[in-house]
Amino acid sequence: MDRNKQHRQVALMRQSLFDQGLLDEQFVQLEELQDDANPNFVEEVVTLFYRDSARLILNIDQALDKSPLDFAKLDGYMHQFKGSASSIGAKKVKSECTLFREYCKAGNGEGCKRTFQQLKKEYALLRKKLETYFQLARQVGPVETACRRI
Amino acid sequence: MEKMGFGNVTSTSKTMKIIDTEKKISVLIVEDNLLIQKIHKVMMTKFGTEVQLATNGKEAVDLFLSGASFDLVLTDLEMPIMDGIEATKQLRSMGVTSMIVGVTSRNQDSEIQAFMNAGLNACYVKPLNAEKVTVVLNELKNI
Numbered sequence: 582m583d584r585n586k587q588h589r590q591v592a593l594m595r596q597s598l599f600d601q602g603l604l605d606e607q608f609v610q611l612e613e614l615q616d617d618a619n620p621n622f623v624e625e626v627v628t629l630f631y632r633d634s635a636r637l638i639l640n641i642d643q644a645l646d647k648s649p650l651d652f653a654k655l656d657g658y659m660h661q662f663k664g665s666a667s668s669i670g671a672k673k674v675k676s677e678c679t680l681f682r683e684y685c686k687a688g689n690g691e692g693c694k695r696t697f698q699q700l701k702k703e704y705a706l707l708r709k710k711l712e713t714y715f716q717l718a719r720q721v722g723p724v725e726t727a728c729r730r731i
Numbered sequence: 732m733e734k735m736g737f738g739n740v741t742s743t744s745k746t747m748k749i750i751d752t753e754k755k756i757s758v759l760i761v762e763d764n765l766l767i768q769k770i771h772k773v774m775m776t777k778f779g780t781e782v783q784l785a786t787n788g789k790e791a792v793d794l795f796l797s798g799a800s801f802d803l804v805l806t807d808l809e810m811p812i813m814d815g816i817e818a819t820k821q822l823r824s825m826g827v828t829s830m831i832v833g834v835t836s837r838n839q840d841s842e843i844q845a846f847m848n849a850g851l852n853a854c855y856v857k858p859l860n861a862e863k864v865t866v867v868l869n870e871l872k873n874i
Contacts, residue, residue, distance in 0.1 A: 606860075619773055622773060633765065660809070663836065664764055664857060665767070668764075668770055669766075
């Protein structure tokens with residue numbers, strides 16, 4: 582019974598990520614790619630995303646410190662970042678990327694800076710929630726291999 | 732614009748269908764973003780294809796110049812050294828008749844049209860998903 586309760590907890594946690602608008606359909610696509618050949622695929626991809634995007638975040642932070650702002654460069658960085666965020670289904674992060682690029686096109690530096698702060702918050706929040714989710718999911722294990730009482 | 736080239740995506744099934752062929756379909760994924768490369772590779776492998784990777788357009792062109800051939804090329808647009816438009820133009824001018832499908836995060840009609848004009852068979856907005864892959868592989872099977 583405890584195991585069933587844990588599985589349900591994992592499922593509810595997962596659903597909340599979608600209900601809160603943090604993840605979209607692309608995350609489901611990644612889950613569908615996970616199988617015996619790639620048992621930790623989703624977690625690996627998310628880990629790779631956070632590792633790769635750390636460099637982009639740093640680049641954008643540094644570019645936002647410069648004066649005058651190079652909007653073309655900023656847009657280029659954000660284009661890459663958005664591509665990666667989209668590929669893991671990071672819905673809110675992706676929205677902030679889109680907004681940032683609109684500010685770049687408008688040459689609005691303050692808008693860019695403000696949006697980037699919000700983006701970093703969403704990025705960190707998603708990371709924390711996914712880490713918790715993956716940790717719990719690993720502890721509980723897949724539903725198919727749940728232990729049966731003998 | 733979500734796609735251009737083949738007919739409308741009619742499949743709504745999320746099941747990954749392995750296309751039954753005697754020989755595995757060979758796919759070259761041309762993509763500089765390692766994360767997207769990984770996702771697309773696993774996706775295409777799951778569909779039963781044999782996948783090779785190139786990280787920019789020049790690597791893709793060099794592969795064909797060295798005599799490699801692929802049934803399908805999935806290429807990003809924006810890449811360092813040589814982008815997808817230039818790579819597609821060069822492949823076509825070399826006489827490459829493989830199916831070349833663009834996969835780009837650009838979604839403006841003009842940008843996608845420019846990519847198509849380079850010689851693509853179709854173009855999709857990223858990210859790839861099972862539905863899009865099914866359409867592409869079925870189209871390839873029907874050629």
